[in-house]
Amino acid sequence: MLLEIKDLHASINGKPILKGVNLHVNRGEIHAIMGPNGNGKSTLASVIAGKEMFKVDGGQINYKGKNLFDLNVEERACEGIFLGFQYPVEIPGVSITSFMRAAVNQQRKYKGLDPMDTFAFMKYMEEKQALVGMTDKLANRSVNEGFSGGEKKKNEIFQMAMLQPELAILDETDSGLDIDALRIVAGGVNKLANKDNAVVVITHYQRLLDYIVPDFVHVLADGKIVKTGTKELAKELEVKGYDWLKDHITDK
Amino acid sequence: MQNTKDMLQQWAASAKSRIPTGRGMFAQHISLWKELAANDFLQRKTPLSGNGLPQEFRCDIKDLDTHRVSVCNGFVAGQAGRNLLFPDKDAALGNAPCVCRLQDLSPAERERLQAFFQAEEAEPESGKIRLTADFAKPGRGADTLQFVRLNRELAPETLVVYLPAGCHLDKPLQIVNLCLGNEPLFLQPHYLMLLEKGASLSLVHCTDSHPQADILANALTEIHLQAEARLEYIQMQNVGDRCKIFHHIQANLQAGAHLNLHRMTLNGGITQNNTEINLLEPKAHAEVFGLYLQDREQKTDNQVKINHVAPQTYSRELFKGVMDDSAQAYFKGHVFVSPQAQQTEAYQSCRNLLVSPKAQAYAKPYLEIYADDVQCNHGVTVGQLDEDALFYMRCRGISAESARRLLMRAYADEILKEIGVEELRLWLTSLVKKRFSGQLQACQDCILSCTGGEC
Ligand SMILES: Nc1ncnc2c1ncn2[C@@H]1O[C@H](COP(=O)(O)OP(=O)(O)OP(=O)(O)O)[C@@H](O)[C@H]1O
Ligand SMILES: [Mg+2]
Numbered sequence: 209m210l211l212e213i214k215d216l217h218a219s220i221n222g223k224p225i226l227k228g229v230n231l232h233v234n235r236g237e238i239h240a241i242m243g244p245n246g247n248g249k250s251t252l253a254s255v256i257a258g259k260e261m262f263k264v265d266g267g268q269i270n271y272k273g274k275n276l277f278d279l280n281v282e283e284r285a286c287e288g289i290f291l292g293f294q295y296p297v298e299i300p301g302v303s304i305t306s307f308m309r310a311a312v313n314q315q316r317k318y319k320g321l322d323p324m325d326t327f328a329f330m331k332y333m334e335e336k337q338a339l340v341g342m343t344d345k346l347a348n349r350s351v352n353e354g355f356s357g358g359e360k361k362k363n364e365i366f367q368m369a370m371l372q373p374e375l376a377i378l379d380e381t382d383s384g385l386d387i388d389a390l391r392i393v394a395g396g397v398n399k400l401a402n403k404d405n406a407v408v409v410i411t412h413y414q415r416l417l418d419y420i421v422p423d424f425v426h427v428l429a430d431g432k433i434v435k436t437g438t439k440e441l442a443k444e445l446e447v448k449g450y451d452w453l454k455d456h457i458t459d460k
Numbered sequence: 461m462q463n464t465k466d467m468l469q470q471w472a473a474s475a476k477s478r479i480p481t482g483r484g485m486f487a488q489h490i491s492l493w494k495e496l497a498a499n500d501f502l503q504r505k506t507p508l509s510g511n512g513l514p515q516e517f518r519c520d521i522k523d524l525d526t527h528r529v530s531v532c533n534g535f536v537a538g539q540a541g542r543n544l545l546f547p548d549k550d551a552a553l554g555n556a557p558c559v560c561r562l563q564d565l566s567p568a569e570r571e572r573l574q575a576f577f578q579a580e581e582a583e584p585e586s587g588k589i590r591l592t593a594d595f596a597k598p599g600r601g602a603d604t605l606q607f608v609r610l611n612r613e614l615a616p617e618t619l620v621v622y623l624p625a626g627c628h629l630d631k632p633l634q635i636v637n638l639c640l641g642n643e644p645l646f647l648q649p650h651y652l653m654l655l656e657k658g659a660s661l662s663l664v665h666c667t668d669s670h671p672q673a674d675i676l677a678n679a680l681t682e683i684h685l686q687a688e689a690r691l692e693y694i695q696m697q698n699v700g701d702r703c704k705i706f707h708h709i710q711a712n713l714q715a716g717a718h719l720n721l722h723r724m725t726l727n728g729g730i731t732q733n734n735t736e737i738n739l740l741e742p743k744a745h746a747e748v749f750g751l752y753l754q755d756r757e758q759k760t761d762n763q764v765k766i767n768h769v770a771p772q773t774y775s776r777e778l779f780k781g782v783m784d785d786s787a788q789a790y791f792k793g794h795v796f797v798s799p800q801a802q803q804t805e806a807y808q809s810c811r812n813l814l815v816s817p818k819a820q821a822y823a824k825p826y827l828e829i830y831a832d833d834v835q836c837n838h839g840v841t842v843g844q845l846d847e848d849a850l851f852y853m854r855c856r857g858i859s860a861e862s863a864r865r866l867l868m869r870a871y872a873d874e875i876l877k878e879i880g881v882e883e884l885r886l887w888l889t890s891l892v893k894k895r896f897s898g899q900l901q902a903c904q905d906c907i908l909s910c911t912g913g914e915c
Contacts, residue, residue: 281860282854282855299849307853307856307866310866311853371856
């Protein structure tokens with residue numbers, strides 16, 4: 209099993225957000241997490257990535273057989289966890305190229321590999337740029353600074369392609385994309401996904417799941433996974449909304 | 461002639477009453493008076509001769525092809541009487557560029573040169589430069605005059621940089637100023653620079669020391685740019701933590717002259733960069749950039765005074781600091797626009813990045829404007845490293861330490877990219893990179909501690 213979350217509880221400033229999440233992800237699988245606003249989807253993603261702001265109050269996360277809590281943020285990334293941000297951060301003055309070179313080479317160092325030389329790196333980057341249709345002009349700009357919403361999301365997929373993660377968690381990477389961009393993003397994900405890695409997409413739209421076909425669909429509400437089904441569940445939610453699941457939501 | 465010892469005693473005695481008192485963050489925490497009044501001040505030696513000092517310094521800065529001149533403890537290295545740019549030629553203010561000791565010029569030439577640098581000693585009423593009431597009162601301006609006097613009284617030698625009309629040097633000039641010594645010293649480096657009409661020069665001026673050196677310096681650079689002359693002056697400091705360097709740069713600009721001044725503080729215990737620029741004639745143009753990277757207990761103080769006394773003059777100031785540990789930074793900018801300086805543009809900005817909870821930065825911009833048709837603004841910010849950006853970078857596998865460094869470097873880049881000469885920009889960029897990764901101090905092979913391979 210690639211990722212195993214058992215009864216995870218997490219809070220921020222004393223306010224409980226995750227209240228007993230259970231989730232199993234195997235290599236080769238694509239999972240979708242849906243659920244109402246403000247119910248803990250991004251929190252779950254952040255806790256997996258290691259954001260210190262959230263306090264883990266209980267439960268376990270095992271990743272590749274290791275206790276995830278033993279690893280810091282960058283170690284988790286080097287172990288193959290990739291978080292596609294719902295709100296990608298702007299980094300003025302740091303170009304995408306130097307950002308990615310630092311990331312790729314630090315991950316290589318972690319794995320005991322030599323850094324990529326400039327020439328090889330540029331070639332590798334070109335390849336991945338083509339995948340998401342990122343122009344050189346954009347690649348030379350500061351990370352996300354002044355990017356449109358769609359450009360930021362494409363940049364997340366570009367970074368994922370560069371880093372070749374084993375577990376990609378994409379938090380609303382489809383939000384704010386036009387149809388063409390959505391196809392590009394979904395295409396990027398599909399190209400990456402294979403039998404050795406896994407993808408978890410967090411989304412509000414069943415539309416995305418026409419392009420990225422999930423093996424499992426989960427509903428996260430009030431800090432718990434309240435229902436798990438197949439891609440048909442997403443269609444059902446599209447029609448019925450989340451209200452009919454209320455019975456499953458125990459607290460309040 | 462008084463002897464040096466008596467003079468120093470007088471200065472030390474008068475310093476006691478001149479230490480700025482006042483409270484609050486701008487009661488000058490950093491003041492040369494304080495150093496002159498210190499108990500151990502009179503124990504400092506003032507070197508009386510350059511004998512025995514090295515005449516050449518090894519320096520293998522990669523890819524930096526410059527004309528190099530060395531100054532050590534205030535003494536100019538190189539053969540007496542010669543033009544240090546062309547050692548087979550005599551020192552002279554003729555029609556060739558010349559770098560030499562002031563003492564090596566003929567009395568007539570000395571007088572001709574010094575005539576350019578008397579202005580600020582004239583009474584405010586009779587001089588060209590009208591000082592404001594505030595400026596003439598005891599305070600920065602008055603202190604400055606004193607320190608200029610101190611330097612002139614005590615400077616053992618003066619390095620002259622002279623470019624005749626229309627002259628461009630084929631490559632940048634590099635002045636390596638080295639502070640050496642096993643005992644505490646009080647030094648007065650002094651530089652006079654005259655660029656005649658339409659001349660242009662790129663100058664990089666590094667001050668270095670032994671990591672352990674205990675130096676107090678009252679350095680003075682005086683610059684005169686005639687009409688349409690252009691000077692890019694990169695003044696860089698990388699001295700040990702026990703060094704206290706007070707360096708005053710004063711420049712007078714005639715019509716259409718351009719000055720690009722960079723004040724780079726990479727390392728030093730106490731650093732005061734004083735800058736005073738007089739835009740004397742129409743279309744004089746000055747840009748002053750500052751970058752200070754401080755950690756441990758280091759302190760910096762950047763003070764800039766720009767006098768717009770003629771119409772259509774332009775000034776821009778951009779200072780940025782990165783402060784770590786318990787470092788402290790002060791910035792005080794004063795732009796003065798006289799009533800006749802219509803259509804003046806003046807911009808002033810100071811930004812600080814505090815990367816540790818104990819670091820402190822204070823900035824005080826000040827515009828004093830008596831003309832009505834002007835464009836001026838000022839801004840000050842103090843910020844911290846962006847936590848979200850750090851997390852984002854770490855999420856990509858970049859270590860927390862590297863992420864911090866990347867952000868700090870990006871912050872400094874905004875200043876570095878203003879350096880016009882590409883090779884100098886790349887060189888400074890690599891020094892800044894090393895400074896952030898803690899390698900600058902560690903570089904023991906070379907006394908100049910600015911060499912070494914890629915990192
Ligand atoms: N930094 C924070 N400080 C305080 N509360 C927070 C913080 N981050 C998240 N929360 C709270 O945690 C709860 C869950 O937020 P989260 O972002 O995980 O929701 P979500 O399911 O991703 O919602 P959305 O679908 O709108 O993205 C919300 O009530 C939110 O206000
Ligand atoms: Mg969310």
